[in-house]
Amino acid sequence: MIQDLDFGKLDNQYLPLDINDEDFVVCVCGSKLLAACDENDILTLPTWKQVREWSSAEDWKLWTDCPVKYAFNMQGQNYFLWMGEAGQPGDDRFKYEGTRYYRQLPSKNICFALMTAWHLFVWYRANRFCGSCGHPTVHDAKERMMRCPECGNMIFPRISPACIIALTNGDKIMLAQHAALKTKRYGLLAGFIEIGETAEEAVAREVMEEVGLKVKNIRYYKTQPWGIVGNLSLGYFCELDGDDQVSLDENELASATWHHRDSIPPEAADDGISLTREMIRVFSEGKEPK
Ligand SMILES: [Zn+2]
Numbered sequence: 031m032i033q034d035l036d037f038g039k040l041d042n043q044y045l046p047l048d049i050n051d052e053d054f055v056v057c058v059c060g061s062k063l064l065a066a067c068d069e070n071d072i073l074t075l076p077t078w079k080q081v082r083e084w085s086s087a088e089d090w091k092l093w094t095d096c097p098v099k100y101a102f103n104m105q106g107q108n109y110f111l112w113m114g115e116a117g118q119p120g121d122d123r124f125k126y127e128g129t130r131y132y133r134q135l136p137s138k139n140i141c142f143a144l145m146t147a148w149h150l151f152v153w154y155r156a157n158r159f160c161g162s163c164g165h166p167t168v169h170d171a172k173e174r175m176m177r178c179p180e181c182g183n184m185i186f187p188r189i190s191p192a193c194i195i196a197l198t199n200g201d202k203i204m205l206a207q208h209a210a211l212k213t214k215r216y217g218l219l220a221g222f223i224e225i226g227e228t229a230e231e232a233v234a235r236e237v238m239e240e241v242g243l244k245v246k247n248i249r250y251y252k253t254q255p256w257g258i259v260g261n262l263s264l265g266y267f268c269e270l271d272g273d274d275q276v277s278l279d280e281n282e283l284a285s286a287t288w289h290h291r292d293s294i295p296p297e298a299a300d301d302g303i304s305l306t307r308e309m310i311r312v313f314s315e316g317k318e319p320k
Pocket residue numbers: 160161162163164165178179180181182183
């Protein structure tokens with residue numbers, strides 16, 4: 031999966047660091063992020079020294095009194111966020127692209143860093159003002175938290191838990207095609223966990239809502255941070271309980287069909303990126319948790 035970085039772990043503890051010339055700066059414009067892609071599709075990000083050459087804090091609309099905020103460290107390299115809508119780079123090697131573009135490239139580490147930076151950026155952007163009283167917020171001195179100096183409201187990073195559901199029936203697994211996607215790629219049943227609900231209850235509810243089936247033997251598999259949409263995906267396997275007659279929620283799904291573990295369509299092959307695809311592969315190999 032994309033978070034399984036070849037060197038280890040992205041160190042995302044917040045530190046109140048000042049920026050140095052060689053630190054990377056993640057710049058966002060609309061929903062796109064700035065990076066340079068060389069002839070071998072290897073990504074690099076602009077350093078603070080480069081960013082300062084083509085712009086200044088006064089040129090860009092900033093959300094806080096500081097132009098950059100520490101994001102995380104990866105492989106000894108500090109990453110900062112430009113705290114606002116970034117402008118056009120003066121260096122044409124750098125271009126703005128969406129995370130869906132970056133995830134096709136071989137630079138998985140940088141792509142995961144960009145997904146994580148995007149999640150943080152969206153959270154900072156949405157919390158410039160206090161949701162309780164409307165006063166501008168300030169960053170806490172020690173931890174990743176926005177604080178309202180007027181009413182004391184504390185705003186921690188928002189992560190939305192969602193479940194990814196591998197529903198099985200003997201040697202068959204249910205693969206779904208989502209109605210909202212233009213390409214009819216195969217995936218698994220999935221949905222957000224509601225307030226006041228356990229993840230296991232969400233699994234049973236989502237299966238009933240999306241395909242009208244009952245489940246049993248719900249087993250946890252793994253989680254995956256999915257910063258593109260601010261999720262933490264929780265992967266579960268479960269078994270069909272009783273009747274296999276599908277009643278499709280056509281608002282959500284274009285199709286939901288059973289596939290034998292020996293005949294998984296190539297469109298559902300493990301891409302090394304998503305938890306969904308890994309779970310399908312694990313089932314095809316008979317290695318799902320029992
Ligand atoms: Zn407030």
